[in-house]
Amino acid sequence: MSSSCVFCRIVARDQPADIMHVSDNVVAFRDINPQAPTHIQLVPKEHIESAADLEERHAGMLAELVRAAAHLANAEGIADSGWRLVTNVGPEGGQHVYHLHFHLLGGRQMHWPPG
Ligand code: 5GP
Ligand code: ZN
Secondary structure, three states: OOOOOHHHHHHOOOOOOOEEEEOOOEEEEEOOOOOOOEEEEEEEOOOOOOHHHOOHHHHHHHHHHHHHHHHHHHHHOOOOOOEEEEOOOHHHHOOOOOOOOEEEEEOOOOOOOOO
16 A cells, blocks of 8 residues: 555545445546546556556456456446446556556447547
């Protein structure tokens, strides 16, 4: 836990967030600046900088996180229309918060390439 990390503070409940889901290793909360009708962040409780820093021992957490995304998509009513799960890595990947997070986006047509 790093007090300088905004997502660590949300996980620790030191900073308010609209928390949607908590499980053993994962927390999900609504994005503060939503880019789609559904825009939820799914993060590990553990501070991991990005997907580039994942290790073999994180396999269970990752499966838990993706299952939570599918569960939340269902709860948001976008399971049938479809959704996107994306993680940005580094400056050119568009990463701004250096605590691993997956954006769950849906409720509108997504485009490809994402730009
Ligand atoms: P990135 O650009 O690193 O892939 O995504 C960071 C995301 O975190 C952005 O979508 C941004 O809106 C969101 N975000 C940044 N600070 C906060 C915050 O304090 N609370 C919440 N709920 N989302 C945040
Ligand atoms: Zn963190």
